[in-house]
Amino acid sequence: MISDQAKKEIDIWVAKYPEGRQSSAVMQALTIVQKENGGSLTNELKQAVADYLEMPTISVEEVATFYENYNHKPVGKHVIRFCHNISCMLNGSDELISYLEEKLDVKTGEISKDRLVSVKRVECLGACVGAPMCQIGDQYYENLTKKRIDEILDGLK
Amino acid sequence: MMVDIEIEIDGKVVHGYPGESLISIADRQGIDIPRFCYHKKLSVAANCRMCLVDIEGNPTPQPACSTLSSAGMKVHTNNEKAKTAQKAVMEFLLINHPLDCPICDQGGECELQDVAMEYGSDISRFTEGKRIVDDKGIGALIQTDMTRCIHCTRCVRFGAEVAGIVEMGATGRGEDLKIEPFLSEGIQSELSGNMIDVCPVGALTSKPFRYEVRSWQMNSIQTIARHDLVGSNIFTQTHKNKVKRVVARDNESINETWISDRDRFSYQGLNSENRVLIPKIKVKGEWKDASWSDALDFATNGIKKNAKEGSQFGTLASKNATLEELFLLQKFTRGLGSDNLDYRLDTSNPFNAKVLESNISLTELETIDHALIVNSYLRLEQPMINHRIRKATLNGASVSTINAKAFNFNYRISQSVLTSPQNTVATLSGVLKALLDKSSQTLPGYLNSVTIDQTHIDIANALSNAKHPVVVLGEHVNGNKCSDQVAQLVANIAKASEAKTLNASLTGNAHSAERVNFKPDNGKNALQILSSDLTAFILFDIYPNFDCIESKNAIEHLSRDDAFVVVMNSFDDESVLSFANVILPIASFYETSGTHINVDNIAQSYSASVKSAGESKPGWKVIKVLADLLNLEGFDFTDSSQIADEALSLSPSFSEIEVPISNSEMPNVATVWQYTPYASDVVVRHASSLQQTRIGQMSEASVCKATAKLLKLSEGDLYNGIPVNINESVAEGCVFVHTHLPRQLGVI
Numbered sequence: 057m058i059s060d061q062a063k064k065e066i067d068i069w070v071a072k073y074p075e076g077r078q079s080s081a082v083m084q085a086l087t088i089v090q091k092e093n094g095g096s097l098t099n100e101l102k103q104a105v106a107d108y109l110e111m112p113t114i115s116v117e118e119v120a121t122f123y124e125n126y127n128h129k130p131v132g133k134h135v136i137r138f139c140h141n142i143s144c145m146l147n148g149s150d151e152l153i154s155y156l157e158e159k160l161d162v163k164t165g166e167i168s169k170d171r172l173v174s175v176k177r178v179e180c181l182g183a184c185v186g187a188p189m190c191q192i193g194d195q196y197y198e199n200l201t202k203k204r205i206d207e208i209l210d211g212l213k
Numbered sequence: 214m215m216v217d218i219e220i221e222i223d224g225k226v227v228h229g230y231p232g233e234s235l236i237s238i239a240d241r242q243g244i245d246i247p248r249f250c251y252h253k254k255l256s257v258a259a260n261c262r263m264c265l266v267d268i269e270g271n272p273t274p275q276p277a278c279s280t281l282s283s284a285g286m287k288v289h290t291n292n293e294k295a296k297t298a299q300k301a302v303m304e305f306l307l308i309n310h311p312l313d314c315p316i317c318d319q320g321g322e323c324e325l326q327d328v329a330m331e332y333g334s335d336i337s338r339f340t341e342g343k344r345i346v347d348d349k350g351i352g353a354l355i356q357t358d359m360t361r362c363i364h365c366t367r368c369v370r371f372g373a374e375v376a377g378i379v380e381m382g383a384t385g386r387g388e389d390l391k392i393e394p395f396l397s398e399g400i401q402s403e404l405s406g407n408m409i410d411v412c413p414v415g416a417l418t419s420k421p422f423r424y425e426v427r428s429w430q431m432n433s434i435q436t437i438a439r440h441d442l443v444g445s446n447i448f449t450q451t452h453k454n455k456v457k458r459v460v461a462r463d464n465e466s467i468n469e470t471w472i473s474d475r476d477r478f479s480y481q482g483l484n485s486e487n488r489v490l491i492p493k494i495k496v497k498g499e500w501k502d503a504s505w506s507d508a509l510d511f512a513t514n515g516i517k518k519n520a521k522e523g524s525q526f527g528t529l530a531s532k533n534a535t536l537e538e539l540f541l542l543q544k545f546t547r548g549l550g551s552d553n554l555d556y557r558l559d560t561s562n563p564f565n566a567k568v569l570e571s572n573i574s575l576t577e578l579e580t581i582d583h584a585l586i587v588n589s590y591l592r593l594e595q596p597m598i599n600h601r602i603r604k605a606t607l608n609g610a611s612v613s614t615i616n617a618k619a620f621n622f623n624y625r626i627s628q629s630v631l632t633s634p635q636n637t638v639a640t641l642s643g644v645l646k647a648l649l650d651k652s653s654q655t656l657p658g659y660l661n662s663v664t665i666d667q668t669h670i671d672i673a674n675a676l677s678n679a680k681h682p683v684v685v686l687g688e689h690v691n692g693n694k695c696s697d698q699v700a701q702l703v704a705n706i707a708k709a710s711e712a713k714t715l716n717a718s719l720t721g722n723a724h725s726a727e728r729v730n731f732k733p734d735n736g737k738n739a740l741q742i743l744s745s746d747l748t749a750f751i752l753f754d755i756y757p758n759f760d761c762i763e764s765k766n767a768i769e770h771l772s773r774d775d776a777f778v779v780v781m782n783s784f785d786d787e788s789v790l791s792f793a794n795v796i797l798p799i800a801s802f803y804e805t806s807g808t809h810i811n812v813d814n815i816a817q818s819y820s821a822s823v824k825s826a827g828e829s830k831p832g833w834k835v836i837k838v839l840a841d842l843l844n845l846e847g848f849d850f851t852d853s854s855q856i857a858d859e860a861l862s863l864s865p866s867f868s869e870i871e872v873p874i875s876n877s878e879m880p881n882v883a884t885v886w887q888y889t890p891y892a893s894d895v896v897v898r899h900a901s902s903l904q905q906t907r908i909g910q911m912s913e914a915s916v917c918k919a920t921a922k923l924l925k926l927s928e929g930d931l932y933n934g935i936p937v938n939i940n941e942s943v944a945e946g947c948v949f950v951h952t953h954l955p956r957q958l959g960v961i
């Protein structure tokens with residue numbers, strides 16, 4: 057279920073914690089297997105992570121559902137993580153999200169027909185100064201407007 | 214020595230231990246502080262905030278469950294500030310609660326309802342929509358209505374801390390937080406029903422009890438659970454002469470506040486269709502209903518005619534019978550001049566009880582620092598004993614096992630030695646030799662030729678390094694032809710390592726049977742009774758298909774034309790009909806008064822919770838009348854407590870015998886046959902909800918590759934009717950059967 061390469065990467069994290077505390081590496085492990093699985097987790101993967109880190113599966117599930125970094129349904133090649141928390145909301149994130157949905161013809165939580173993008177609402181990403189904002193991959197995009205969104209989408213391949 | 218400190222609660226000076234929480238001091242003093250997440254047996258989570266109290270000098274109210282007392286503290290649980298805080302918390306908690314008390318089984322015994330009555334407001338200021346949670350379902354025993362959940366996490370902590378299997382968890386976040394298991398495949402713990410008791414609201418309730426009757430309509434009767442060696446304290450809750458529910462009753466030295474699922478849900482068996490309700494006699498091969506007096510005459514005449522001499526008569530009784538029943542039955546049998554009697558029906562060599570005593574108490578089990586478990590899947594066999602050992606492991610004790618299979622314990626096993634029944638004597642001899650070598654003691658002759666390997670040394674080291682070790686012997690030994698030697702070696706190992714011992718091989722009310730000497734002094738034991746030429750029998754609550762080790766032979770033997778078999782049973786059974794001559798219906802669990810003696814030798818008496826089903830009568834009365842009809846002396850009892858008094862005046866006897874260790878002839882491949890805990894006696898076998906659980910459904914003959922090849926078995930084949938599962942967690946040379954199906958399918 058988990059590739060040898062992924063196991064190697066997980067082991068690096070496990071090594072950072074005291075012996076017997078391998079379960080502390082659960083967040084990194086989930087991130088690693090999620091990436092390998094095209095951006096989302098499955099029950100089998102969570103089970104595999106639990107087995108690998110010798111922890112109860114429900115404990116993995118607790119972590120995986122608490123943080124928004126993890127996706128539980130398949131996602132597009134690019135995930136647009138749109139902040140809808142207070143600062144962004146006050147600066148019009150709701151309207152921009154609707155615009156995005158309309159333009160891509162997807163609802164938040166879904167994948168576009170060409171499977172290129174999916175949109176997800178997330179909580180504050182700590183970039184309130186640039187509200188409204190979103191994150192795609194490792195990149196933050198701030199001070200968003202409809203025009204800026206058009207440009208960003210055009211750049212996605 | 215603990216120093217106590219003085220604090221003041223509501224103007225009253227009270228004492229507490231340093232580091233004790235305010236709520237625990239208040240509880241001891243009978244001062245009421247509302248709470249939801251706090252539970253005296255679980256860790257403190259302090260997440261519900263219901264227990265807020267005002268502490269002088271503190272600007273804000275503090276949770277009483279997580280605030281530790283310190284000398285001189287002045288606490289107010291019901292001044293303006295405390296009350297306001299508690300009311301506010303209550304209002305928050307009720308925001309998402311459905312308030313569906315009229316259709317909730319918890320209604321009337323709900324902590325939330327009680328506290329809301331006192332602290333809640335009668336008008337809600339909340340006009341938004343309420344949260345609704347989808348129910349995944351978690352198996353046959355626990356009904357979930359998670360919309361009612363208040364996220365106290367008691368059930369989650371119970372799983373992690375007590376059951377030792379983390380099944381429930383808190384997934385999601387904020388408004389989406391849900392308490393649920395990972396998959397809805399059903400909870401696996403053998404203690405899961407306790408989650409119902411700890412849940413303060415109606416989110417987790419008893420599924421078999423759902424919508425049966427309102428809690429305040431029932432009577433609660435204090436009684437004792439009879440399935441295992443512990444005798445957990447319970448309440449049977451009855452309505453219109455039916456047991457509707459069983460809940461735990463606190464008894465710190467026996468079951469604390471917990472009970473096993475077997476004890477909680479087995480009562481369902483009583484209401485099964487399959488009860489024997491009227492006496493029956495077999496005339497010319499045809500079964501006829503009969504009146505009690507006809508049936509009793511038929512029985513006594515048959516016994517008189519068929520057993521001209523006492524030695525032609527034999528009695529077998531269930532290990533779950535009451536002390537009173539066992540006492541009267543042995544008196545009856547001996548009164549007839551027979552010494553053929555036994556309760557050890559599932560043992561192929563019934564001496565293990567004699568050789569190994571239990572000399573450690575339940576509470577003492579928590580203080581051990583090493584346990585060696587031999588021939589036992591203790592978690593399923595004796596859940597409450599296993600729970601005490603688990604508690605010891607939480608305090609750092611280690612556990613090693615010598616078993617035919619690697620089982621799923623709820624604590625870590627530091628050394629697991631896989632040993633087939635044939636090799637158990639050799640393995641234990643190895644451990645004993647290693648132990649004696651270590652302390653350079655002289656070896657008894659039988660150890661000279663024994664070779665020891667590293668695993669023996671490891672176990673010996675673990676035992677000798679421990680200050681308070683215990684050796685536990687379990688059920689699997691019963692099928693072993695050399696069980697007496699195994700028990701002897703366990704006793705010798707315990708002696709050599711100054712360990713305590715716990716003999717869990719004979720369960721149920723076996724300690725009562727031992728107390729009244731329900732076994733032959735010189736006469737025939739169970740196997741002999743079922744294979745020699747006796748001509749009259751009494752079988753007391755026995756169902757040979759399941760209960761007898763050589764069930765097929767037993768049934769054939771009892772079916773002989775010249776055998777007259779009097780059966781006193783509480784349940785109907787096809788095979789019993791085939792060999793019995795008369796069936797006298799007797800009261801089952803909770804329908805008769807009686808006494809259970811537990812592993813600590815504590816005798817616990819109970820009265821009947823409900824009247825016995827149909828025309829059935831309490832077993833002790835039936836035996837008494839039979840004795841009277843046969844003019845036996847010494848049966849002038851009018852009350853079961855008189856019988857108990859006489860029986861308990863016998864002191865517990867443990868006559869040590871020394872079994873020689875020798876090389877016995879053993880089969881190449883041996884079978885260990887273990888029933889699921891929900892097939893261990895006739896009542897629980899009829900409890901339908903337990904049968905639907907994952908534990909109840911287990912039916913598997915595990916065998917390793919090499920042995921499978923030897924026996925020409927492949928995955929999925931049937932071995933004595935049980936599906937084969939090939940895996941390497943089983944010792945070579947044995948088949949480990951774990952099932953709810955009767956043994957009769959094959960001769961084991």
Ligand code: SF4
Pocket residue numbers: 361362363364365366367368369392411412413414416417
């Ligand atoms: S189900 Fe009951 S015990 Fe579990 S968290 Fe909810 S309210 Fe508490």
Ligand code: FES
Pocket residue numbers: 139140141142143144145179180181182183184187189
């Ligand atoms: S609220 Fe959007 S980044 Fe903080």
Ligand code: FES
Pocket residue numbers: 247248249250251258259260261262263264265276277278279
């Ligand atoms: S009982 Fe104290 S916070 Fe819940």
